[in-house]
Structures are given as C-alpha cells and as structure tokens.
Amino acid sequence: xxxxxxxxxxxxxxxxxxxxxxxxxxxxxxxxxxxxxxxxxxxxxxxxxxxxxxxxxxxxxxxxxxxxxxxxxxxxxxxxxxxxxxxxxxxxxxxxxxxxxxxxxxxxxxxxxxxxxxxxxxxxxxxxxxxxxxxxxxxxxxxxxxxxxxxxxxxxxxxxxxxxxxxxxxxxxxxxxxxxxxxxxxxxxxxxxxxxxxxxxxxxxxxxxxxxxxxxxxxxxxxxxxxxxxxxxxxxxxxxxxxxxxxxxxxxxxxxxxxxxxxxxxxxxxxxxxxxxxxxxxxxxxxxxxxxxxxxxxxxxxxxxxxxxxxxxxxxxxxxxxxxxxxxxxxxxxxxxxxxxxxxxxxxxxxxxxxxxxxxxxxxxxxxxxxxxxxxxxxxxxxxxxxxxxxxxxxxxxxxxxxxxxxxxxxxxxxxxxxxxxxxxxxxxxxxxxxxxxxxxxxxxxxxxxxxxxxxxxxxxxxxxxxxxxxxxxxx
Numbered sequence: 280x281x282x283x284x285x286x287x288x289x290x291x292x293x294x295x296x297x298x299x300x301x302x303x304x305x306x307x308x309x310x311x312x313x314x315x316x317x318x319x320x321x322x323x324x325x326x327x328x329x330x331x332x333x334x335x336x337x338x339x340x341x342x343x344x345x346x347x348x349x350x351x352x353x354x355x356x357x358x359x360x361x362x363x364x365x366x367x368x369x370x371x372x373x374x375x376x377x378x379x380x381x382x383x384x385x386x387x388x389x390x391x392x393x394x395x396x397x398x399x400x401x402x403x404x405x406x407x408x409x410x411x412x413x414x415x416x417x418x419x420x421x422x423x424x425x426x427x428x429x430x431x432x433x434x435x436x437x438x439x440x441x442x443x444x445x446x447x448x449x450x451x452x453x454x455x456x457x458x459x460x461x462x463x464x465x466x467x468x469x470x471x472x473x474x475x476x477x478x479x480x481x482x483x484x485x486x487x488x489x490x491x492x493x494x495x496x497x498x499x500x501x502x503x504x505x506x507x508x509x510x511x512x513x514x515x516x517x518x519x520x521x522x523x524x525x526x527x528x529x530x531x532x533x534x535x536x537x538x539x540x541x542x543x544x545x546x547x548x549x550x551x552x553x554x555x556x557x558x559x560x561x562x563x564x565x566x567x568x569x570x571x572x573x574x575x576x577x578x579x580x581x582x583x584x585x586x587x588x589x590x591x592x593x594x595x596x597x598x599x600x601x602x603x604x605x606x607x608x609x610x611x612x613x614x615x616x617x618x619x620x621x622x623x624x625x626x627x628x629x630x631x632x633x634x635x636x637x638x639x640x641x642x643x644x645x646x647x648x649x650x651x652x653x654x655x656x657x658x659x660x661x662x663x664x665x666x667x668x669x670x671x672x673x674x675x676x677x678x679x680x681x682x683x684x685x686x687x688x689x690x691x692x693x694x695x696x697x698x699x700x701x702x703x704x705x706x707x708x709x710x711x712x713x714x715x716x717x718x719x720x721x722x723x724x725x726x727x728x729x730x731x732x733x734x735x736x737x738x739x740x741x742x743x744x745x746x747x748x749x750x751x752x753x754x755x
Contacts, residue, residue, distance in 0.1 A: 292316040307337035314346065323353045334366075341370050345377055357384050368397075375404040379411055386418050394418045402431075409435045409442070416448070425452050436465075443474045450482045459486040466499075477506035481513050484520065493524040504533075511540050515550065522554045530554060545571035545578040552584060561588050577608050586618065595622050610639050613653050620660045621695050629664040636661045655684035659692055663699050671708075678719045689722040696726050 296313035299306050314329035330347040333340055348363030361384055367377035382398035385391070398415040405411060412431045419428035429452045435445040446465045453462035466483035469476055484499035500517040507513055518533035531551065538547040552567035565588060571581040582605050589598035602619035605612055616635060623632035636657045658681035665674035681688050689696065700723065709720040 286320075289316050289319050305336045307333045307335075307340060307343070310336070311340065311343050311346075314343075314350070318346065318350060318353075321353075323350045326350045327354075339370060341367055341374065344370065345374070348377070348380065352380070352384070357388075360384060368400075373404050375401045375408070375411070378404070379408075379414065382418070383414060386414070386421065391418055391422050395422070406434075407438060409439070409445075413445075420452070425456050428452055429456065441472060443469055443472055443476070446472075447476055447479050450479050454482045454486050454489075457489075459489050462486040475502070475506065477503045477510065477513070480506065481510075481516065485516055488516070488520055488523065493520060496520040497524060509540060511537050511544070514540070515546055518547075518550060522550070522557075527554055527558070543574050545574040545581060548574070549578065549581045549584070552581065556584065556588060561592060564588060579605065579608065582608075583615070586615070590618070590622060595626055598622055599626070613638075617653060617656055617660070620657070624660065624663060624667070624695070624699055627667070629667045632664045633661060633668075636664070655681045655688040656692060658684060659688050660695075663696070667699065675716050675719065678723075679715055682715070682719055682722065686722065689726045693726040696723055700727060702727060 293313060293316045296309045296316065299309040300313070303309070310329040310333040314326040314333065317323075317326040317329065327347065327350045330343050330350060333343040334347065337343070344363050344366045348360045348367065351357070351360035351363060361381060364377040364381050364384075367374050368381070371377075378397040378401040382394045382396075382401060385394035385397065395415070395418055398411065398418060401411045402408065402415055412435050416428040416431035419425070419431065429449060432445045432448045432452065436442055436449060439445075446469050450462050450465040450469065453459070453465060462482055463486050466479045466486075469479045480499045480503035484496045484503060487493075487496035487499060497517075497520050500513065500520050503513045504510070504517055514533045514537040518530040518537065521527070521530035521533060531554070534547040534550050538544065541547075548567045548571035552564040552571065555561075555564040555567060565585060568581040568585045571578050572585075582601055586598050586601035586605065589595075589601060599619055599622040602615050602622065605615040606619065609615070616638075620632050620635045623629075623635060638652065638657065658677050662674045662677035662681060665671075665677060705720065705723060705727070709717065709724060712720050
C-alpha cells in the first residue's frame with residue numbers, strides 16, 4: 280500500500296486480476312491484489328469483498344487480514360476492523376502495526392487499558408517508531424499518568440535532536456508535573472531549533488510565573504500573545520503575570536480583551552475580582568464576582584471568594600447563603616461546610632450549626648478518602664455549639680473526640696474559638712476539670728492566648744495548590 284500507482288496502472292492491475300478470477304474464482308492472491316488496487320482508488324467497500332474472499336481461501340494470509348482491517352476502518356466500521364486486526368495478531372504476535380491500530384481504536388473508544396496493552400506491545404516490537412511512542416504517550420495523558428507520557432516523549436526527543444513536536448509536548452507535561460525548570464529547558468530547545476511556538480512560549484511563561492520569575496514570565500507571555508493574539512488562555516495568563524508584577528492596568532486590559540473574545544466566560548471577571556480584592560477594594564471585587572456568576576452560577580472559585588469576602592466584611596447572612604449555594608453544588612466540600620458552621624455559630628444559630636456538622640453518609644467512601652475528612656474540626660465545632668446550648672457534658676465528649684482525632688485542631692481554629700468562647704467561663708471550667716477534660720480546656724486556653732491564629736474562614740493561599748489547580752484549569 281505504500282507504493283502509489285497511476286490511474287492507468289491501477290486499471291491494468293484490476294483488469295488482470297478480474298481475468299485471473301474469471302478463470303479461478305478461488306484464487307486468493309488475485310482477490311488480494313485486486314483489493315489492493317481498489318484501495319488505491321479508494322473503493323474500500325469493493326476492496327472489503329475481495330479481501331474477505333482472499334482470507335476465506337487462504338486463512339493464514341496475514342497481509343489480507345491486515346488490509347481488511349484498514350478497509351473497514353476507512354469506512355468507520357471499527358468493530359469489523361478490530362476483528363480483522365485481532366486475527367492478524369493471533370497469526371503473528373509481533374505484527375507491530377496491527378497492535379498499533381488496535382491501540383488507536385481502543386483509545387478512540389475510551390478503552391484505555393486495552394489501548395495501552397496493544398501500544399506497549401507495538402513499542403516493544405518497534406521501539407524506535409515515533410508514531411507508536413507518540414500515541415502511547417497520548418494515551419498515558421488520557422489516563423492521567425503524565426510521568427509515563429513524559430518518558431515516551433523523551434525517547435522521541437533523544438532519538439531525534441531536531442524533533443520539535445516532542446519538545447513542545449515535553450514543555451507542557453513538565454509544567455503539569457511541576458517541573459518548571461525542565462519546562463523552561465525544553466522551551467529553550469524549541470527556540471534554539473528555530474521554532475518560536477506560541478504554546479511553548481505560553482508554557483514557558485507559566486513556568487516562569489510559578490518560579491516567581493515575573494520579568495521572564497511577562498517576556499514569554501507577551502511573545503505568545505504576539506504569535507497568537509486571539510488566544511483566550513494566553514490573554515488570561517498574561518493578565519495574571521501583569522497582576523503579579525503589580526501592574527493592574529495592563530492586567531485589566533489583557534483580561535478585558537479575553538472577555539471580549541469569550542463574553543460568556545466567567546474567568547476574566549473572577550480575575551478582575553481577585554485583583555481588586557488583593558488591593559482591598561472588596562465591594563468592587565464582589566461586583567466582578569457577581570458578573571462571573573451571572574455567566575456561570577456554578578462557578579465555584581467565584582462563590583468561594585465571594586463567601587470569604589462577605590464573611591470578612593461581617594455580612595454573615597449573605598456569606599452563609601453563599602456557602603449554602605456551594606454545598607448545593609458539592610455536598611462534600613468540607614471547606615464550605617466548616618465555613619458555614621462557623622457562620623452559624625457566630626449568628627448564634629447553634630442547633631442549625633449542629634445539624635450542619637453531620638457529614639453526608641457515603642458507604643462506598645474509601646479508607647484514604649475517609650482519612651482526609653476534617654473530623655476533628657467538626658467535632659470541635661459540635662462541642663462549641665453544645666457548650667453554647669448549655670449541654671456541657673455532651674460538649675466535653677465532643678471536645679475530647681476532637682482531641683483524639685487531632686490535637687492541633689485547637690490552634691488551627693484559634694480565631695473561631697476566640698469569637699465564641701467566654702474566657703471567664705472557660706477559666707472556671709478549667710479549674711473544675713480533671714483528667715482528659717482538663718487537657719482539652721488547657722488547649723483551648725493556649726489557642727486563645729494567641730500562640731497560633733489560623734481561621735477556617737481565611738481564603739486559601741495562592742501557592743498552596745488550590746490556585747495552582749485553578750490556573751491549570753484556565754490554561755486548558
């Protein structure tokens with residue numbers, strides 16, 4: 280199939296094969312050759328009929344089975360194509376291309392484990408095939424196994440020093456793996472090969488941003504914007520770099536351009552709000568987040584930011600409503616649930632706070648997921664609610680439960696304790712207590728002394744993972 284023939288040559292082959300078949304209809308070779316000629320002319324339906332005849336008369340004719348799979352695939356009859364290629368690898372376990380095509384088709388259907396099985400076989404047989412390695416890497420990406428994808432693209436890059444595409448992918452995957460220096464290294468190699476690629480510049484800009492190299496980030500992102508002036512993601516990240524460099528005017532200009540390119544996207548308005556919040560222009564920030572939520576009422580970053588700022592401003596009822604909206608979208612958002620409980624405690628709605636401390640039951644939750652639940656925080660909040668309701672004995676039981684789960688919870692929730700605890704009453708209880716209960720009251724006293732001041736209601740830091748994941752989502 281690799282050799283191309285003229286239309287006249289194809290007709291000559293077709294005529295010769297038809298003559299041979301008129302003499303011997305069971306001539307498998309003639310059926311095969313006729314099918315090849317028909318495929319050269321893109322007559323795949325007719326080619327299928329002759330290839331089926333070829334394998335019927337000669338069941339071990341591997342090339343006919345292989346081409347039958349190709350002819351079926353050209354007509355998008357993928358089940359039949361899979362059957363044909365399975366027959367190929369049954370007859371020849373080392374038929375790399377049949378394994379490769381099986382892997383591609385399985386990947387197209389989302390059957391990623393089956394795809395990996397055949398693609399690994401293909402690359403084991405022909406380890407130098409860049410096509411095989413590329414496709415294997417792409418399936419690893421679909422599986423979320425980025426380090427393995429990186430390994431396959433590295434093989435391609437090492438085998439061919441002039442290969443640009445593999446380095447573009449390596450630049451991107453290194454960024455996603457948090458290997459920012461490597462991302463910059465591959466990006467520089469792309470530039471040295473004479474390819475000023477917008478996506479590579481974009482990834483280099485993000486890597487520089489993550490490393491705190493703001494001047495370099497701006498250089499790369501400005502160049503990416505020059506190469507792709509209508510790219511929404513580049514404009515969003517360029518605005519982020521300007522804002523981080525304390526240049527709000529060009530940041531807002533970039534985000535404004537992004538909003539004009541995609542008027543229904545909530546992302547630019549969220550970023551407007553974040554920038555305003557960092558400059559303590561909180562009311563203006565709330566206006567921008569509401570614009571984001573008008574475009575997407577379920578846009579979680581804007582809801583989280585809005586709820587925190589409303590709480591910070593002392594608008595507790597509005598903050599509570601926003602936390603409830605978040606929980607309606609995601610009942611397992613424990614940060615939102617804890618924050619709502621804190622609001623309810625401040626509003627002295629103690630019974631409601633107790634009710635909100637009951638986590639939704641999920642019988643299929645894994646042990647790993649269960650271990651991540653903030654059970655100590657909820658136990659502490661239950662204890663505070665019960666104390667406020669005058670149920671001291673039950674409250675002490677919950678505070679002991681919090682202590683057993685995580686003794687650091689008292690310092691972690693120091694701000695909330697300070698808002699809710701009567702220090703004079705606490706001192707009386709401390710003097711009256713003995714044993715484990717006394718240790719609990721001692722930890723509360725230490726927290727209130729100001730040794731640690733951390734609050735559930737504080738906004739997540741930009742570098743602790745939440746904002747990094749958000750930035751990654753915007754980038755994609």
